[in-house]
Amino acid sequence: MIIVEHPESHAGRGWRLGRVVVHVTLAVVCLFYLLPLYVMVVTALKPMAEIRAGHLLALPAAPTLAPWAAAWSTACTGLSCDGLAPGFWNSVRILVPSVLLSVAIASLNGYVLAFWRMRGSQVLFAVLIFGAFIPYQVLLYPMVMLLRGLGIYGDLTGLVLVHVLLGLPILTLLFRNFFAGLPPDLIHAARIDGAGFWGVFLRVLMPLSAPVCAVALMLQVTGIWNDFLFGIVFARPETYPMTVQLNNIVNATQGVRLYNVDMAATLLTGLVPLMVYVVAGRLFLRGLLSGAVRG
Amino acid sequence: MLAGGAQAADLEVVHWWTSGGEAAAVQVLADAFNATGHRWVDGAIAGGGGTQARPAVISRLLGGDPMGATQFNHGQQARELVEAGLMLDLTELAQAENWHAVVHPPDLLQACTVNGRIYCVPVNIHSWQWLWLSTDAFHKAGLEVPQDWAGFVAAAPALRRAGIVPLAIGPQDWEASNAITQVLAVAIAGPDAWRAVNVDRDAAVARGADYAAVFQAAETARAMSRGSHASDWNQATGMVIDGRAGGQIMGDWAQGEFAAAGLVAGKDYECLPGLGMTPVISTGGDAFYFPKQDDPDVTAAQLKLASVMMSPKVQVAFNTAKGALPVRGDVDLDTANSCMRKGLAILSQGQVLPSTEIVLPPDTVAQIDDLMARFWASPDMTAAEVQDRYADLIARAR
């Protein structure tokens, strides 16, 4: 993969001072990027008294996990004091089917778009590009009517459908370009061996699709987990995803605002995409930096 | 416990009462309803003033996913939903329980009536017309607690010197908006001018000298609130509670916060209805609507909840907790504190005005909120400019 190879020629081996400057600059920039995370973590570990008395950047003198427990299971919105946990499970129940369905459908679409030319496929291509960038506000109200027509408004099913439909354009284009970039002989050979429509797709193409699948998964997992707009418009309190519940809990202040609980809740909500990123980030970067996106 | 063989039902109740005092009041309603054998499923949506809840409620109703009951403010917010046939008709229940005779003042029930039918239960009277003052803050600055708006304005420099923000206010657009167009307007321009502008939508009065004085006072108030960095209305109340701010213009629901913090009216804090100048009560408040459902058991539960909300016992307990006034003229608030008694006295003298939500359509209210929020946040916008644009909005109200 390109990213792991270092071109020798312009590496500038000789000038030591320059290399020190590069490393120091990068380190300083990285500290700036890490600052919000650091602040969130230390705030979430401090008791409220320490937050009021101490400095934002100070390390916790008496670290406590109580805010985390509160954020997870007892923080209140109105009378329901169940914390973020219900939102977490809703998000999981939305995420898993949405991601699997959209990747499955988009890869199939991409396969057809890449290898069959039919009347109107250029138009379809243009519509998909448009769909990848359309501002969702234009679709909000018709989408409400569609879900009402299907009788699934407010259900998790409805949210899954919205995520799958609106994720399709970008993913379809991603797969189509990946497939179009594969050596044609590969497919021809499979056809000669007697593989049919599904044979080529499942046995020849899919095993080669790990990098593009990694990119698609990453895009969808972070995109769907982090969604707020669809959650707030298309769900109801029992089906609210974690982001909406987070916003709710942080804004439902009873008496004094508990910044440590707010920050613990914020971190917990960010944890899933962060974990996915830590585990699968390398694959994602490889896919991104190899052919998958640059076509 | 259940009448006529109806089955117990779960009823999801959507509301935006999420502050400390409010949550305690909701608990009263939930307990009373659960005692009937049905079950209250709490659907609170945070965001002061319902700015996040109302969009969620409306999109759900339009999406064909009705909740068991939902809060709205009295007035026109739900009117079109009623006209579209989405709300349960409560007229028969109201007649059986004789709501017409007990609800006082009668405008409250009128605000629930569309084409002669009743579609909502008013649960409380919330009046905007209050200035809350921290006894501590004034004593710390070496002052007596003022008796009216002019005294408060005069005390502001001394409060500043003592490191106290004279006027606390939160960031939501409705806070500045109501403080100016309901409280300052009624107190300074007087109830007649207020009626001419808001009820008769007379833009000439809004452009006139009486209202010029209102916006001058708003400019003063804006300067007095400099340095108030509250993140919500109840955080601003919190500043008055612990003496970091001198006062707050806010509706009587602020009283729930004082009560929840254990403060005593008349001792730890003072309240001036009508800014100590024009004692009136504006009869805004909250009402519950019951979206139509197919299941007859749910409908039965909805009627039960409506009846529970109107019952004398619940009216007293709920409004005591919430710091609001009951909608029934026939109950006695034994536990009312000195501030609530002031309010009750004004109410019984009949010095009442409707709230802007009752008389103006939501689109106009929201535009006025935007304008006032802009004015409050931009020291470069003058009183004359905001007055002019306010009058335009009144002229265009439909």
Place this chain on the structure above:
Amino acid sequence: MPILSPGQDSRPMPGRAAPWAMGVMAAMALVALLIFVLFPLWTVAHSLTGSRLLPNGPWVGLAQYERLWTSERWLISVGNLAIYAVGLLSGALGIGAGLAVLLDRRIRAEGLFRAVLLYPYALSFVVTGLAWQWMLNPTFGLPGLALLSDPDLAIHGVVMAGLWQGSGIVAVLILSGLRAIDDDIWKAARLDGIAVWKTYLFIVFPMLRGVLATATVLVLASAIKLFDLVVALTGGGPGLSTEVPAKYVYDMMFENQNLGQGFAASTMMLTLVLVVMLCWAVAVWWMGRRRDHR
């Protein structure tokens, strides 16, 4: 931007036309037509009505647009979008290019640096907004950085949070472009004695037009959608100082109970996206033509 253009010709499958392929294509076309063509058209059509809470209002022509373009809140929203888009674009491209060059200098622990720069991108805008709201809290936050309570500066606080979240991904995209530059170009530049910074600025970056265009379109598309970050970070305040078009649409539809106005505003957002896409299509076509001429 290769991902979005038929960069490589598709290779028609040899043999019989597969009924499966026809079926998939037809289903895809049907869904795409419904969601991405009919739905927007429905919204555009209803922006010409006086619909309030239900989409059944009378025909009012362009009245909603007149109100829209005289509404101070909308004008502020559009201005804020411009500030945000320009800030994010220049910031993300500038920071991204700088970081990509640094990462390209054959450094130690490149993976670690890359990971740190990219992690904010995994976080939602709600999380980003709340984190920065806390960092910029006027009472407890970083001293001297109380941006969010000042109406003149608050939108820059939003830009700052947006940059923190999105500049890393731009850096990595540009890095991928740098890594694809042929070594011979570097060798030639070195033989000619051209300084490294000059090589980057005058030789390498001009070759990255494709990647830079991709990054530009991605950044602009995310800027137009700006909604959650504002809701979580400032709620649009203080005053109206951080309102944005997407929030205007949402509030009009569901808070003001003025659907017609919301539809008109969303139609303007759609127009904006179409203009950006058109510019980009023209740019792609123009670059392609230049290549052909060589």
